[in-house]
Amino acid sequence: MSLLPRTAEEFSSAEYWERFFKKRGEKAFEWYGDYNKLCGVLHKYIKPRDKVLVVGCGNSELSEQLFDVGYRNLTNIDISETVINNMNQKNAKQRPDLTFQTVDATQTPYEDGSFQAALDKGTLDAMASQEEGALAERMLTEVGRVLGVGGRYVCVTLAQESVIKMAVEHFAQVGWAVRLHCLGDPESQEDSSFALPVFVLVCTKFRQPMPMPILEMCQGEDGAPVRLRVVSDLLSVVRERQAYAMLRQRLRTGTDATSSPSLTLCHAPTGQPRYTLIVQDCSPGAKVPRANHFAIFIVPQGRESDWLYGSVEGRGQLAASANFRRLIVVAMHRDQEYTDMQAVQSELSSMVMELAPPGMPANQQIPFLSVGGELGWREVVTRGTSELSGQYSVEDVRGEDGHLYRRLVFLGNEGVVQSESRLTDPSATVSSSQKKKKSRRKAKPSASPPNSTSSLIPGGAHAVDKGFLCCAHHRVMVAGLALLGVGSEHLKDDPVTVLLVGLGGGGLPQFLRDFVPGARVEVVELDPAVLEVAQGWFGFTPDDRLTVTLGDGLERINDLERGGNQYDVIMFDVDSKDASLGMSCPPPAFVETSFLQKVGKMLTPRGMFMLNLVCRDSALKKSVLIGVRAVFPRVLSRVIDGEVNEVLLCSRQVGETGEASVPPTLLKAGKTLQGALCLNTSGAATCRPQIDIAELLEDLKVA
Secondary structure, three states: OOOOOOOHHHHHOHHHHHHHHHHHOOOOOOOOOOHHHHHHHHHHHOOOOOOEEEEOOOOOOHHHHHHHOOOOOEEEEEOOHHHHHHHHHHHOOOOOOOEEEEOOOOOOOOOOOOEEEEEEEOHHHHHOOHHHHHHHHHHHHHHHHHEEEEEEEEEEEOOOHHHHHHHHHHHHHOOOEEEEEEEEOOOOOOOOOOOOOEEEEEEEOOOOOOOOOEEEEEEOOOOOOEEEOOHHHHHHHHHHHHHHHHHHHHHOOOOOOOOOOEEEEEEOOOOEEEEEEEEEEOOOOOOOOOOOOEEEEEOOEOOOOOHHHHOHHHHHHHHHHHOOOEEEEEEEOOOOOOOOHHHHHHHHHHHHHHHOOOOOOOOOOOOEEOOOOOOEOEEEEEEEEEOOOEEEEEEEEEOOOOOEEEEEEEHHHOOOOOEEEEEOOOOOOOOHHHHHOOOOOOOOOOOOOOOOOEEEOOOOOOEEEOOOOOOHHHHHHHHHHHHHOOOOHHHOOOOOEEEEEOOOOOHHHHHHHHHOOOOEEEEEEOOHHHHHHHHHHOOOOOEOOEEEEEOOHHHHHHHHHHOOOOEEEEEEOOOOOOHHHOEEEOOHHHHOHHHHHHHHHOEEEEEEEEEEEEEOOHHHHHHHHHHHHHHOOEEEEEEOOOOOEEEEEEEOOOOOOOOOOOOOOHHHHHHHHHHHHHHOEEOOEEOOOOOOHHHHHHOOEEO
16 A cells, blocks of 8 residues: 655645545554654653644654653644544543644644744755745745744655645745754664654844844764855755765665766855765675775875876776775865864765775774875865856865876866876976886877976966876877878978867977977867966967867868868867766867768878767767767777877778878887987977877787
8 A cells, every 4th residue: 555645746745644544544654754763852842841833743652652751732734634533542541631733834723932942853844846936935834923033943854855845935035043963874764765854943033133144063962063154055054964864875785887877065154065985885796805895095285187087997997906895985075174184084984985895894994095194185276166067166286196197187177187297396306216207198198398498387386397297198199299200301301280179278289399390280269268278377379380279179170171271180179068978088079980981181182180078978989989980991999098088090091001000110110200200300499309209109909
């Protein structure tokens, strides 16, 4: 027999509750917990001598239990005549002074200010669904009328966002103080899969309305109240607690190794995100030591977007390396202050312990893991908003090699670094042991050559090191110029024309301008804010050999193709704004066959098309590769170690044997290109680009 409403509206229907209680009979139905769960917070705000109106009493035993411990002035009302008759009959002998009346809570017969407290367990939630909350609004107005000065409306609720928002805004607007207690998960639900936490809303009436809203949040029945500024901040904390409870319920039976559920914990005083927790379980067949149940890994600040921490594949590798049944990967948020590792551990301990895997022994010691025991370092340099991409942050971080790096991050996709440049840092020191730990993927030298070029930017002595490319796919694109014969004697005086779609911080086009002999580069960038950031914070300096066209890359290429323009190199390094596609770079329109054919027509006879492909959908990736090969007979690829990126180097020419193949003279061409880059000059300084062409060409494969 189903006793739950078929639709939300039925919760506020008198007919529904008549049917409900007739089916239910005398058996009590305890929404959101019984007296034992709620007594602590109820006794805190409702005194035994208070005259109390119990709104929507139902057949709960709560009033009976309150009566038995000394509450003698309880008036219980409900819209269901059936339940009122049953409750009166049940209590006629044992509790003759316990009153039950059939009354509509939206229009009661009681005088103004006649009660000191109003108790509501689930009634607000039931009524808020009707007439888009109008019925609940009328009930709250009636409660406000019958409560005297200093009276308290105590409401036990699941705090569905529309419900709690309506109630909090209602009382804040009339100048009442609002406090919300989060009591945690309901422990006595008939349906054990019901995991939402129970909240108790306490609204206090003042003689004179408060000029500024008083909004407070408490954890548990005795938690210290934390003052919040606006209603949205309070709602944010509520959402965080609900997400946490749902995740905890989900984790009670374990997760598979590929699901990686996550949640964000907010800073209570501000409501701003403070930690993001990602749960990574080991694969079912993994051989994990018996004692290795659970561990917490703290990601250093500024490194959240590293492949190891910011990707599903990386976190899987991290968990396998840690070798625990469950690993919680914790990232710290920008704009938050963290004292030290011990303080972070103390702050997290009370919450993350509840996310332990099922079957973990009691009193198990839980290790906190980190990189060198350090929190890392990050400084937000500036913030801004792009009309196309939303809010962004430019921030400095210190990498594992000890160097400073400047990053552009769009806050709508915080796990992706939009652009990155290394900064010169006279104070940075790197130990020999750190030098040995350089990853091949990053290939970051421990120190800059004395004659490398740099460009001063805001931030004192720091400057962008233009001779260093942070992004591995940018370095592969530069190495791909070897296929053009750049630097060879017969092309020594022949300029290289490049069309690049996607500016970022400007590191790649500046490198091409500064180091590739005779290079002339046109960049197409859709977002004016990106150009402003590149010039203001990444030292980007256009000139007659490096120009920027603001506009849509698709439209620009269509115009250039119609005009008969040709280039030696066309590069696509442009991200997609639609994260749901499974391909974050480039947008799908850039790899449609008809568009790629236009790109092919724009290449000179020796020309190359270079594509930075970032695609997690294997079927979609296969489709893209088929489309690219249909236009370009020779397609070489280089997968970026430890990343999702794959660089495609595409030509309309075929190999010497008539088949698409890696040229046998490629390494020799790479050495020639390396020499040409290092001998080129930029301004008065001899440039020494920090790039190993031969290494980058080693792993080229036929796509």
